[in-house]
Amino acid sequence: MKQKLLILVLISVLMLVMSACGSDQTEEQNEQDNDAKATETETSASEVSSTGAETETTDTEKTDMKMKLFIDDQEVSVEWENNEAVSALAVQVKAQPLTIDMSMYDDFEQVGDLGTRLPAEDVQMETEPGDIMLYAGDKIVVFYGTNSWAYTPLGKIKDKTEEELAELLGQHDVTITLK
Numbered sequence: 001m002k003q004k005l006l007i008l009v010l011i012s013v014l015m016l017v018m019s020a021c022g023s024d025q026t027e028e029q030n031e032q033d034n035d036a037k038a039t040e041t042e043t044s045a046s047e048v049s050s051t052g053a054e055t056e057t058t059d060t061e062k063t064d065m066k067m068k069l070f071i072d073d074q075e076v077s078v079e080w081e082n083n084e085a086v087s088a089l090a091v092q093v094k095a096q097p098l099t100i101d102m103s104m105y106d107d108f109e110q111v112g113d114l115g116t117r118l119p120a121e122d123v124q125m126e127t128e129p130g131d132i133m134l135y136a137g138d139k140i141v142v143f144y145g146t147n148s149w150a151y152t153p154l155g156k157i158k159d160k161t162e163e164e165l166a167e168l169l170g171q172h173d174v175t176i177t178l179k
Helices: 002-022 027-051 059-066 084-095 162-169
Strands: 069-071 074-076 078-080 098-101 103-105 109-113 123-126 131-135 139-143 148-157 175-178
Touching (some): 098 109
Antiparallel strands (some): 069 074, 069 175, 103 109
């Protein structure tokens, strides 16, 4: 049932994106849209400032404010990437929080099955502790060590040292929750 709902949500989002790509707007309409977006961003920045939170309003930080990561019920601060995989994940999480049972792998990462596929843009890279990656399009990986492989970056844990990550992730299998 959850997968059917997720599929319907993803199809709806894709239909909206595809219909937006096919619309024929004039330059004047595009300029008006850009002006409206700039005004909206300025309003968002002032609203965030009044609450005492960070004042920058890049797309990455907007996603930060919308999606939270918990490792065994401990919230960690994540700087999310601005890509299609994170956008699709945020849509899924907005519909319903996602809890994933993770498994330790090779003394440097925790891996868990998302239960769905996300858009993948895998790139060969060297990971670092705190990196959160999409692997094979349907698995989430949280690193407390390093590795070299092809992944789609999802985000990075910002409030833990390498030692804290090893203690949090390197002792036993964990459960992560995205809200």
